[in-house]
Amino acid sequence: MLKLYGFSVSNYYNMVKLALMEKGLEFEEVAFYPWQSPQGLEISPRGKVPVLQVEQGFIHETSVILEYLEQTRTGPALLPAEPFQRAQVLALAREIELYIELPARTCYPEAFFGMAVAEAIKAKARDELLQGFASLTRHAHFAPYVAGDSLSVADLYFLYSVSLARAVGLKLFGIDFLDAAPAAKALLERLEQLPNAKRIEADKATAMPQFLAMIAARK
Numbered sequence: 547m548l549k550l551y552g553f554s555v556s557n558y559y560n561m562v563k564l565a566l567m568e569k570g571l572e573f574e575e576v577a578f579y580p581w582q583s584p585q586g587l588e589i590s591p592r593g594k595v596p597v598l599q600v601e602q603g604f605i606h607e608t609s610v611i612l613e614y615l616e617q618t619r620t621g622p623a624l625l626p627a628e629p630f631q632r633a634q635v636l637a638l639a640r641e642i643e644l645y646i647e648l649p650a651r652t653c654y655p656e657a658f659f660g661m662a663v664a665e666a667i668k669a670k671a672r673d674e675l676l677q678g679f680a681s682l683t684r685h686a687h688f689a690p691y692v693a694g695d696s697l698s699v700a701d702l703y704f705l706y707s708v709s710l711a712r713a714v715g716l717k718l719f720g721i722d723f724l725d726a727a728p729a730a731k732a733l734l735e736r737l738e739q740l741p742n743a744k745r746i747e748a749d750k751a752t753a754m755p756q757f758l759a760m761i762a763a764r765k
């Protein structure tokens with residue numbers, strides 16, 4: 547059986563978890579904090595989650611895991627089979643990761659974990675996020691999903707990255723990055739209501755206290 551290694555507070559972990567659930571695949575969750583041991587770093591060289599264990603071994607990097615699942619497993623498709631259409635969806639997912647997730651992530655310590663982030667880092671993140679959201683609203687379809695009429699890998703990134711980046715905007719900059727994008731706001735609300743997304747959110751809420759204690763111990 548597939549095994550998903552990581553922790554429920556991780557937004558990247560939850561992207562893969564939602565893909566597995568939406569595809570109706572059986573999988574087991576394995577609590578995993580790769581930075582804690584040399585064995586962890588053998589499975590995940592950069593110490594990140596998620597990692598997927600399959601028959602032949604381990605696969606790390608969310609985008610790679612998602613493509614692997616698409617190529618090897620059954621269930622509702624989260625990527626088009628046609629190469630050009632597939633590239634369009636993957637480009638949207640990549641844009642969300644590079645231009646929204648990564649700048650927002652530099653502010654997570656202050657937005658979510660009670661630690662201060664340097665003003666220069668916050669200013670850079672704010673600027674990049676404004677551009678990232680402008681780019682997303684120019685390129686995404688929101689009709690009704692990010693890439694068109696069906697749920698795709700781009701929606702997984704959208705749900706789990708944009709929600710956090712939006713919270714960063716509201717908490718640190720007093721900006722709602724989705725203010726100019728009502729269709730995007732509506733999609734976020736709809737995705738949050740997916741039964742599987744609600745289960746994932748509940749698992750995250752359960753895991754949060756232990757995670758915060760671990761962060762405090764690492765400080």
Ligand SMILES: N[C@@H](CCC(=O)N[C@@H](CS)C(=O)NCC(=O)O)C(=O)O
Nearest residue numbers: 556557558593594595596607608609
């Ligand atoms: N490029 C990685 C990024 C994954 C990532 O950043 N995971 C975070 C949790 S959301 C993590 O493992 N952080 C641990 C750390 O950086 O020490 C992917 O796509 O899977």
